[in-house]
Amino acid sequence: MPPVLDIELVPNETAISKPLFADDATYQQFRESFIESMIPELERLQEARRKSEEEARQRLLR
Amino acid sequence: MIANEKGVFVFLSFDAMHSWDTLLTLAAPELDRRGLQRLQAVLAPHSQAVVIERHYIDKDYRDTFSQFHSKRFNTPSSRCLRLHFFRKAVGEDSIVAGGDEIAKAYLGYVVIRPTKPNCVGRTLLSSAVRFHQKAHLSVCEESVLLLGTRLKVIGFPFISQDADATVCAQSALWMLLRYYSTRYAWYSEILPFQITNLANHHALGSRVYPSSGLYSWQLAEALRLQRFAPVVYSRNQYPATFDHLLYTYIESGLPLLITVPGHVIVGYGHVSSYDRPWPPGPPVGHLYSSYFNAAWCISDDNKFPYQTLRAAGSSETVDSEFGWPQIEEFIVPLPEKVFLTAEQVQAAIERLWQDPYVGVTAQSPALAERRLIFRLYLTSSRSFKRHLHERGMGNPTVETIYLNLPMPHFVWICEVADFDAYAAKHEILGEVIWDATRNAHEPNGWVALHYPEKLLVDTGSAFNHSQQRITEFPLEPISCYSLFSSNLSSL
Numbered sequence: 348m349p350p351v352l353d354i355e356l357v358p359n360e361t362a363i364s365k366p367l368f369a370d371d372a373t374y375q376q377f378r379e380s381f382i383e384s385m386i387p388e389l390e391r392l393q394e395a396r397r398k399s400e401e402e403a404r405q406r407l408l409r
Numbered sequence: 410m411i412a413n414e415k416g417v418f419v420f421l422s423f424d425a426m427h428s429w430d431t432l433l434t435l436a437a438p439e440l441d442r443r444g445l446q447r448l449q450a451v452l453a454p455h456s457q458a459v460v461i462e463r464h465y466i467d468k469d470y471r472d473t474f475s476q477f478h479s480k481r482f483n484t485p486s487s488r489c490l491r492l493h494f495f496r497k498a499v500g501e502d503s504i505v506a507g508g509d510e511i512a513k514a515y516l517g518y519v520v521i522r523p524t525k526p527n528c529v530g531r532t533l534l535s536s537a538v539r540f541h542q543k544a545h546l547s548v549c550e551e552s553v554l555l556l557g558t559r560l561k562v563i564g565f566p567f568i569s570q571d572a573d574a575t576v577c578a579q580s581a582l583w584m585l586l587r588y589y590s591t592r593y594a595w596y597s598e599i600l601p602f603q604i605t606n607l608a609n610h611h612a613l614g615s616r617v618y619p620s621s622g623l624y625s626w627q628l629a630e631a632l633r634l635q636r637f638a639p640v641v642y643s644r645n646q647y648p649a650t651f652d653h654l655l656y657t658y659i660e661s662g663l664p665l666l667i668t669v670p671g672h673v674i675v676g677y678g679h680v681s682s683y684d685r686p687w688p689p690g691p692p693v694g695h696l697y698s699s700y701f702n703a704a705w706c707i708s709d710d711n712k713f714p715y716q717t718l719r720a721a722g723s724s725e726t727v728d729s730e731f732g733w734p735q736i737e738e739f740i741v742p743l744p745e746k747v748f749l750t751a752e753q754v755q756a757a758i759e760r761l762w763q764d765p766y767v768g769v770t771a772q773s774p775a776l777a778e779r780r781l782i783f784r785l786y787l788t789s790s791r792s793f794k795r796h797l798h799e800r801g802m803g804n805p806t807v808e809t810i811y812l813n814l815p816m817p818h819f820v821w822i823c824e825v826a827d828f829d830a831y832a833a834k835h836e837i838l839g840e841v842i843w844d845a846t847r848n849a850h851e852p853n854g855w856v857a858l859h860y861p862e863k864l865l866v867d868t869g870s871a872f873n874h875s876q877q878r879i880t881e882f883p884l885e886p887i888s889c890y891s892l893f894s895s896n897l898s899s900l
Contacts, residue, residue, distance in 0.1 A: 354872060356813045357806060360880075367767065367865055367879040374877070377766045381852035388756045389849050395752075399643035399738070403629060406738060408578045408673040409622025 411435070412500060418556065419461040422498035429453065432492075436461055439490045439521040444528040447569075447713040448492070448519060450726055455538045456494040456516055460504070460555065465491040467520045469531045469568065469583075472600035477574040477618060478524070485523040489530060492519045493555055507558040517562040518553060527569040531587075532714060536564040536898075539715035539727070545897040546678030546706055547664045549592040563898075565664070565677050566591065567714035568601070578623035579604045580710035581666055581673045582631055585742065588664055588677070596636060607631040625668055629740050637742035640750055644737055650752060652733055656699035657751045658741045661787035662896030666740040667707065667718075669731045676739070678706030678897060680717060683832040687780055695762075696828070698784040704728075746846060747787060747819050753849035754821040755785060758841050761855060767879070773860035776838070780828040784837070784892065787845060790816035792895050800891050803839070804884040807864055815871050816856060819845035824892055836889040844870070853877040861887045 357363065368374040411427060412420040419435055421427060433445045467489045474487045494516040503511055517534035524530075533551050540546065546565065553560045566587040570580040582604050590598040605618055607630075615621070623631075629639040644651045656679060658665055664677035681701040688696070704717040707729055717723075722732030743750070749757075762768050769777045794812060802808045821844075826837040839859040847854035853876075858865040862884055869878030 356810045356866065356868065356871075357882075363806075364880045364882045367881045373766070374879075377764065378852050378877075381760065381764065382850060385757065385760055385850060385852075388760075389753065392752050392756065392849075395646035396640070396750075398646045399641045400626065402643045402645065403626040403641045403738065403740075404624060406625040406668060407622050408625060408628070408668060408671060409576045409620070 410498070417463050418501065419463070420458070420500055421461065422458045423456070432459060432461075436490055436492065436521060439486075439523050439528055440492075441525070441528055443526065444521060447529055451534065451539055451713045451715060452494055452516065455496060458495040458498045460493040460495070460499065462491040462493065462555070465489045465520065467491070467522070467531055469601050470520065470522045470524075472602045473571060473574045476602040476605075489523065490521040492521060493553070493560075494518070494534070501556060504556045504558050511558065512560060515553075515560045515562060517564060522571070524571040524573075527571055527710075529567075529569040529713075532567040533562050534564050534567070534714055535562055536715060540678070540680070540706060540717075543682070544678055544680045544706055545660075545899050547588065547659075547662050547896075548677075548898050549588050551591060565675075565708060565714065567708050567710075569710045573619045574605055575601050576620045576622050577673055577710050578628060579620065581675050582607075582628060584675045584708055584710070585632075585664055585666060586635060589742070599635065604631065607634050625666075625673070625738060625740060628666055628673065632740065632742045635742075636745060638745045638747065640741050640743055642739050642741070647752070650755075651736075652702075653697055653699040654751050655705075655736070655739050656702050657697075657755075657785050658739075658787075659705070660698070660784070660896060661751075663741055663743070663787070665742065667705070667736055668738040668740075669735045670737065672709075672711070674707050674709040674718075674729070674731075676705045676707050676718075680704040680706065685832075687828055693778055693780055695781040695783050695825075698782055698831070700782075701832070744819060746817075749821065749843070749845050749847055749849060749854070751785065751787075751821075754823075754843050754845075754854075757849055757854060758783075758785070758821075758823045758843065761841065761858070767858060767865060769860070772858075772865070773862060776825070776860060782824075782826045782828050782831040784824040784826065784831075785821065786893070786896055787819060787821050788893065788896055789818060790820050791818075793820060793822065793842075793893065796893060796895055800893070801888070803859075803861065803888050803890045804864075804886065806882055806884060807859060810864065810866060810882065811857070814856070814866065815873075816842070817844045817846045820856065821845050822893065826892070827889075830889060831892075834889075835892050835894075837892050838889060 410422045496514040519532045520530035522530040550563045570576045589596040632639040667676045682703040704719045707718045716729045718729040720733045797808045823841040824837045825839045830836045838861045842856040844854050864882040867877045
């Protein structure tokens with residue numbers, strides 16, 4: 348299998364940039380805490396959407 | 410002055426002898442006093458002349474005539490008048506000759522239908538007749554042929570209800586859908602009775618016409634049948650963010666339906682006052698650009714094109730009688746490839762901004778101590794990339810990376826600006842780019858995070874890898890740059 352080509356966004360990318368996360372464990376920590384902290388707000392927004400659609404069934408426009 | 414009074418094209422210039430009442434006489438019986446008053450309200454300050462085009466066959470009126478009016482015992486004419494308005498006196502010779510002068514003088518057209526009580530049919534008037542320089546609008550362009558000369562008009566389509574085949578719900582849908590089909594080839598043109606018939610699929614035992622109105626969910630369903638992915642927002646369910654979310658979609662260049670008690674209107678722009686000071690309270694932090702919004706630009710089919718809907722309502726003729734608290738709901742016709750809604754992406758960006766790893770305190774501590782404006786909007790990555798070079802993006806590396814970075818068709822952008830620089834010069838310091846095809850539970854939905862001194866890019870997602878690979882590019886030198894302004898037109 349041919350090696351995956353490491354495409355550069357700018358010439359000499361590796362020299363002028365660096366990975367943000369030093370290791371995979373730190374990245375996973377960021378990822379998991381992000382997902383977990385978002386859940387309550389997203390559930391609240393989902394409920395607001397459901398109730399909005401319910402109210403739209405009652406609103407007659409002429 | 411009147412010229413060619415008995416011809417197909419009549420030329421009327423307003424002067425000491427000929428007023429708007431002369432137009433009423435020349436355009437009778439199709440044009441009535443009520444219709445004239447509507448035209449005067451929007452056109453009187455600008456128009457010095459009108460060309461009356463008799464025996465005009467209008468595709469939209471002919472559609473409702475064929476499907477509804479022709480079935481009545483006493484049938485109205487199948488033909489209309491079309492009125493072309495000009496800033497200055499014109500004659501047949503000057504129109505036939507064409508050229509820049511006549512093109513600049515053209516203000517657009519109004520079709521006058523033989524329907525009562527509302528005779529104002531398909532209308533496209535230049536938005537410059539009504540809004541001043543602080544208005545930001547979604548507009549489309551149409552080419553009009555008059556006496557063999559092609560004239561251009563840029564504005565937002567308008568039509569009034571005929572109170573039989575169409576009421577406010579169908580008229581508002583027509584205005585919205587005609588805008589999209591005129592501006593984007595992806596959406597097909599739809600005629601008024603076809604809109605009425607969209608309700609056939611979900612009439613649930615009610616007759617379709619004469620119409621007694623539609624429920625707002627039926628409007629959303631009609632939009633779905635026209636290739637949109639509509640979302641409904643009720644003020645009751647978003648008490649703190651409703652007006653801001655409405656602003657965000659309008660700022661995204663997405664005209665939408667706004668419902669007030671028993672009635673629906675179309676919203677497609679805003680008028681902002683950038684002289685509002687930073688509010689009392691925390692001395693630093695961020696506000697959204699909706700803070701500057703003073704009014705919506707709307708069209709109400711019961712009135713005339715181009716009204717402003719102010720926060721507290723207004724008694725001015727040119728303004729809507731409604732105020733913001735009376736807006737009960739809005740329906741956004743999202744493009745089908747936008748899976749992430751405004752409130753979801755806002756929640757995700759707020760979380761990201763505070764994140765201990767990638768947030769502002771960790772990555773740009775100086776920015777965390779400033780008064781900031783966030784400006785959230787949706788755009789196509791194609792449009793975003795098209796304007797990168799002229800904007801400069803604060804650093805050439807940012808421009809190069811964005812130009813080369815694979816992006817989804819639609820992206821949410823949250824621009825970050827210094828409060829004073831934004832208000833005075835519309836300049837910004839950075840932005841967050843978020844993939845609009847993601848769901849809100851995915852932390853790797855962001856494409857790039859541009860702080861003044863560094864750019865964080867998710868090259869993993871950009872190249873379709875299963876995991877993020879976040880790369881940091883230091884930026885030097887740093888400069889402010891202009892905000893993205895291509896979603897809406899400014900006058």
